[in-house]
Amino acid sequence: MDWHAIPSLSALRAFEATARLNSFSKAARELNVTHAAIAQHVRALEAEFSETLVFRQGRGLALTQAGSALSDHLQSGFGEIAQGVEQLRNATNTRPLSISLTPAFATNWLMPRIGSFWREHPDISVNLNPSSALVDLTRDAFDMAIRFGEGTWRGLDAFLLAEGDFCVVAHPDLVKGRRATCLEDVADFPWLLEGKMRERGALLVKEGVDFETSTIKMFDTNAMVFAAVNAKLGLSVQPYALVKDQIDDGKLALVCALDRHGLGYYVVTRPGLQSQNLTTFIKWLRKQV
Amino acid sequence: MDWHAIPSLSALRAFEATARLNSFSKAARELNVTHAAIAQHVRALEAEFSETLVFRQGRGLALTQAGSALSDHLQSGFGEIAQGVEQLRNATNTRPLSISLTPAFATNWLMPRIGSFWREHPDISVNLNPSSALVDLTRDAFDMAIRFGEGTWRGLDAFLLAEGDFCVVAHPDLVKGRRATCLEDVADFPWLLEGKMRERGALLVKEGVDFETSTIKMFDTNAMVFAAVNAKLGLSVQPYALVKDQIDDGKLALVCALDRHGLGYYVVTRPGLQSQNLTTFIKWLRKQV
DNA sequence: TTTAATATGATAGTTGAACTTACATATTGA
DNA sequence: TCAATATGTAAGTTCAACTATCATATTAAA
Numbered sequence A, B: 001m002d003w004h005a006i007p008s009l010s011a012l013r014a015f016e017a018t019a020r021l022n023s024f025s026k027a028a029r030e031l032n033v034t035h036a037a038i039a040q041h042v043r044a045l046e047a048e049f050s051e052t053l054v055f056r057q058g059r060g061l062a063l064t065q066a067g068s069a070l071s072d073h074l075q076s077g078f079g080e081i082a083q084g085v086e087q088l089r090n091a092t093n094t095r096p097l098s099i100s101l102t103p104a105f106a107t108n109w110l111m112p113r114i115g116s117f118w119r120e121h122p123d124i125s126v127n128l129n130p131s132s133a134l135v136d137l138t139r140d141a142f143d144m145a146i147r148f149g150e151g152t153w154r155g156l157d158a159f160l161l162a163e164g165d166f167c168v169v170a171h172p173d174l175v176k177g178r179r180a181t182c183l184e185d186v187a188d189f190p191w192l193l194e195g196k197m198r199e200r201g202a203l204l205v206k207e208g209v210d211f212e213t214s215t216i217k218m219f220d221t222n223a224m225v226f227a228a229v230n231a232k233l234g235l236s237v238q239p240y241a242l243v244k245d246q247i248d249d250g251k252l253a254l255v256c257a258l259d260r261h262g263l264g265y266y267v268v269t270r271p272g273l274q275s276q277n278l279t280t281f282i283k284w285l286r287k288q289v
Numbered sequence C: 001t002t003t004a005a006t007a008t009g010a011t012a013g014t015t016g017a018a019c020t021t022a023c024a025t026a027t028t029g030a
Numbered sequence D: 001t002c003a004a005t006a007t008g009t010a011a012g013t014t015c016a017a018c019t020a021t022c023a024t025a026t027t028a029a030a
Helices: A009-021 A024-031 A035-049 A065-094 A103-120 A198-206 A222-230 A240-248 A276-287 B009-021 B024-031 B035-049 B065-094 B103-120 B198-206 B222-230 B240-248 B276-287
Strands: A054-057 A060-063 A097-101 A126-130 A144-149 A157-163 A166-170 A191-194 A216-219 A236-239 A253-257 A264-269 B054-057 B060-063 B097-101 B126-130 B144-149 B157-163 B166-170 B191-194 B216-219 B235-239 B253-257 B264-269
Touching: A009 A024, A009 A035, A009 A065, A009 B009, A024 A035, A035 B065, A060 A065, A065 B035, A065 B065, A097 A103, A097 A276, A103 A126, A103 A144, A103 A222, A103 A240, A103 A276, A144 A276, A157 A240, A166 A240, A191 A198, A191 A222, A191 A236, A198 A236, A216 A222, A222 A236, A236 A240, A240 A253, A264 A276, B009 B024, B009 B035, B009 B065, B024 B035, B060 B065, B097 B103, B097 B276, B103 B126, B103 B144, B103 B222, B103 B240, B103 B276, B144 B276, B157 B240, B166 B240, B191 B198, B191 B222, B198 B235, B216 B222, B222 B235, B235 B240, B240 B253, B264 B276
Parallel strands: A097 A126, A097 A144, A191 A216, B097 B126, B097 B144, B191 B216, B191 B235
Antiparallel strands: A054 A060, A144 A264, A157 A264, A166 A236, A166 A253, B054 B060, B144 B264, B157 B264, B166 B235, B166 B253
16 A cells, blocks of 8 residues: 555545535535535645546536546445444444453352343343453453452453452351351361462461361362362362352351452453443443442 | 544554554554554544554554454555546546647648657657537546637636738639739639638628629638638638648748737646646647747 | 525635654563 | 663644635526
């Protein structure tokens, strides 16, 4: 593309409208300017090409051969551009919201609630991508992510969705008949830990748990830890937000809460303007907490 | 075409270059502006669409899916426009010069000289359209006309190419042995007149010719008048410019010159800029007189 | 023919989109 | 760690684009 060969795009736009409507005045009304602006542009084009493009015919204008030829190309070219712009606008409004989140948060927090969003906004489709891997919102075309952390991600906006305070939980049957309100009460139960989550182990050490004398069972995923807890195999450390629902329902027993440590689940977005659909979804999210 | 749906064309142009070159800096150099100007345009587009179009990748930039889709349309659209502009520029420089002139001037003045123009400018083709009818330079797509008259045509530029002084000519054989330097000397010869040219008859009356006592032969075209003169049938009134060459060659005899009356052959053009080829042709014309 | 409505023609004056300047920050390769 | 080369951002400037205005041209209806 040699941009030097192309005269003022505003002038070409003015001429395109003039050619299509056979009138400066009509073109001016379409482009929301005065007829003088249009006429100046068209005269400038004629000077640029040393070629008459339009001439007076009665009340309006008619195209010369040269003007007609140029107009054909302009209509086709600008049409293509308009189409591209149109497609982009449509795509922005109709494509599914793409959201990256951790599998545990998806399973234990979002899935039980997402039905309400779908009922309220049946026209907005949401594409949930559970993955522990960090993603680049821009490169991987996610509109939003829900991440566990301290709330600081370079170059991204984030706000706290749910506190990340950890707690110890067990199956109600397992601790039935026990006081089970502090760690000492359940010191004889095995610990069920996800292999990757070393920080949760460290947290327990800080709470006075002695791994030398405790039984420890490791699992690959948090989903397997939950399955083990439900099988009454032992105790698990989980963010309170993830297990609150099941505790309230009596499906899990809360053994004890651990100290706050400043972590939490954050809604992470790209800075700047957000699509209407994303704004709607985030508003809904805030209503859930 | 709904121009309201299309954002700033300058911004689209900036984005097109950015997308093609994967760099603000390169786009800026191509468009002869600073990188800041390009960046502002692209950011404005992103805000307009609420959609990221480019993101940093190493030293340069990469396109998002949305950016890539838009870029495709823009390249195609702007390409079409560039092509139209290019064709128009080429057409202006390569299409034949189209010139309207009177048949008599073409035959008697221009044709004997045009060979020299073709030799000097073999690349410029000239389309001569002999016609007595007045033409609209713009509507009929003529670059230029040569017309006989007073030099004032509304809305058109004109300059005098050759004086239009009339003279009386005859075949040399016809007036051989006569003094033939004034009208009285040849009062007994017939007048050969073109039917339409009543003003030339009026001119003769003003010169003292008595049509009551003279023989008059009328012809439909000036070419037939010339043929009749060459057949030694009588006298003819012609603009001096048209017969000067033949008088100099001895092919015609000049009987007498008539009074000046302010008419002449004019080069008539549209006001404003002229194509290079037309300028060249007009320059050559002036050299011939 | 006159008048009213609606065009284009032309130009001096105004304005804001586009641009430059300037400095900060980020990435890469030597 | 430094030099080279990007992008990020904001304040300030400028000129292309636009408006306002008046003149002129065309058409249709009175």
